[in-house]
Amino acid sequence: MSVIIRKSLLELIFSGAFMKRWNDKLRPMELVEVDKQGHKMIVAWLLFLLNSKGMDVARKRALGESIIEGGIYDYLYRLIITDIKPPVFYRIKENPDDYRTLSNWVLDQLKPRIMPLGEGFMRGMSEYLMQPEDKGLARRILNAAHLYASYSEFKLLKSINTMDHELTEIEDSFVSRLEALRDLKGVSELLNENDNVLGRFARMCGRLRYQKRWSQTPRVPETSVLGHMFIVASYSWFFSMEVGACRARCQNNFFSGLFHDLPELLTRDIISPVKGASQEIGDLIHEYENIELERVVLTPLRDGGYAEIADRLEYFLGLEVGSEFKATINRDGEVIEASDAKLAGEYNLDTLDPKDGPLLKVSDSIAAYIEAHTALKNGISSDQLHQALYRIQQTYKEKPVIAGVQVSALLADFD
Missing domain, CATH: 1.10.3210.10 (Hypothetical protein af1432)
Structure with a gap:
């Protein structure tokens, strides 16, 4: 089945x-x-x-x-x-x-x-x-x-x-x-x-x-960054099962979801419209996140004898390729960006340690969609929530299938 x-x-x-x-x-x-x-x-x-x-x-x-x-x-x-x-x-x-x-x-x-x-x-x-x-x-x-x-x-x-x-x-x-x-x-x-x-x-x-998502928007229920990370990790695991990911890819997708918002320990939850206001602002935020992540998390772990933990976090967060939402493999110790097609085909091998960045983005978007949809269903009327639903719907209307997941069809079930 x-x-x-x-x-x-x-x-x-x-x-x-x-x-x-x-x-x-x-x-x-x-x-x-x-x-x-x-x-x-x-x-x-x-x-x-x-x-x-x-x-x-x-x-x-x-x-x-x-x-x-x-x-x-x-x-x-x-x-x-x-x-x-x-x-x-x-x-x-x-x-x-x-x-x-x-x-x-x-x-x-x-x-x-x-x-x-x-x-x-x-x-x-x-x-x-x-x-x-x-x-x-x-x-x-x-x-x-x-x-x-x-x-x-x-x-x-x-x-x-x-x-x-x-x-x-x-x-x-x-x-x-x-x-x-x-x-x-x-x-x-x-x-x-x-x-x-x-x-x-x-x-x-x-x-x-402690960090609530959508902090300027009333919602029921309120969700934290920590809870959101677990939800995204679980969705990533299930979608990995659906697309036939290899064992290493499934695990990497789960743990990438579990840590994808870790930099928000250092920056708080910056909403998408702010991050996307301009390329310069987005790059500035990303650069600051990486500097602080290295200073507060990765360097102390390495200095404390936990280099393997720091290295895996670096891989999950896509620091070598510039984003956690890029597909990657690890070939002979070198992290390489991969296409969706290759990740689903010749790169879908445990030995290559593959990770689905685009599938992680799908899981993140669907989690945000369900947060907004649930709040609206519970009687919270907000322009920000309606705009978030519209933005996510439009994104996947233009690209209905991402990383093998029928995203647009899945979102249609919530209408």
């Missing part, structure tokens, strides 16, 4: 922007599921790189695929079970029959939306959910990333919930479970995040939840 991406799946992924977290605590800001998932998968990528050193290429690619798939399975599961408090969920998990009953119900709820992804995806998700006791490396990395991201949220609300009787128990639980995973490379650094460059980078990425 071929993979077909439909509107219902895209909206399901986006729906995590509505899902409140820590809903029984006083919060300094709304904490939502899609932001947590973005932070979690960034940390999972860091742990993936650190714990796959020395692996042969095939094992490393298999591990990367398992981490991405497991992260998406976990997210889809969370979207259905919504607001079950963790202690209650863990009690359910302790009883195999109860957990199996709950998981089968979740799969039944998801089935209409994820069936277009093919029987392989359904089977993989079912096997993943029915093996909660799995202690493989991918599952342990995801567990550590989940705990770190959730603990980071907890620390945001800890100081304003001092009278809460659950606070000490919650914090002790986070720390003890992360301590149990210290044998994973990188976990010790995350536990002592103030004292090392890796921990500081992970914490810095979490700050992207």
